[in-house]
Amino acid sequence: MKRFLKCMVVESSDLLYAGLVAMLGQIRAGIQVVRVQDVSRLREQIKREQPDVLFLNPLDGGGETPSKIKANTDRPDLLCVAFLSDLSSLSVAPEYDAQIGIYDSFEQIRDKMEALSPKGTEEEKTLSQREKEIVTYVVKGLTNKQIADKLFLSQHTVVTHRRNIASKLNIHSSAGLTVYAIASKLVRLEDIGGGMKGA
Template identity: 45%
Template sequence: NPASLGICTPQQLRAQSGCEGLRCIALQLAVTDAATINAYDDVLSVYDSAEALREKIMRPGDGAPREERQEPLSLREREIVVCIVKGMTNKQIADTLCISTHTVITHRRNIVAKLQIHSPAGLTIYAIVNKLVDLSEIRDTITEI
């Protein structure tokens, strides 16, 4: 259960068992931080079908070290990244997208968890590299160094 991650992490379980190839599968009962879920080999959701659950449980482990999974950003999260890159405040983003400021903050938290990028400058680089914005769109918001 990812909610009890502080009690025993998948890495601790593997070390204590002496089996580095041990598969740890999270049972996700509610929305869980992506960074927390990334520690697991797979995720079972209460919304998964019986067949999906069976397939995930029966899937053999490869024994290889786990790679961090990077979840793709949702359409709304990409819109918020573009707004951040354009220098908008949380309030301006909320007004532009017709959502609450609290929702903007939640999306920003999810973006950081998914991308592990903590600064607007880092998001700017991400947005340019992933073609979310064009340099001509944000030329005025980029300060000269």
């Protein structure tokens, strides 16, 4: 259930909003929730906050629909969940990726949220041999072009590898990658041109 870390909620009732937040918190630790107070600023806020999931009560949506929102915010991947406070609005929900209602049980909501995450999100976190090789070159300060030449790969492939490395390790800076490489003994300090200054 990696995909829904940041949620945005359009719900005018304080009580229902608080209930939804409390339940999301029970499903997954560390969920961040942003509430949209003014639906006319919804698109702007989606662009700014980049949520993974949008919970929208169709009654509060002010004419917004998932297809319009996705198209106008350039977020085709945004998961839109209908948050139904009223059984009669069931008919508007087909366009949504999922729907939850105020009479759903905790287990039902949890299962629906889990079903939203694409299969196999818990992908392999350890690096392949090739990826480790690339880490060592990156840490030694080689450019993508130099790495590509050394390994007989295209630059494009090197970039793809680097992107996969960053997402597997969740490390996005080269300083971070260096700490990783030294701590896990992939390279030695001498290899990266670092003296013992400041040690």
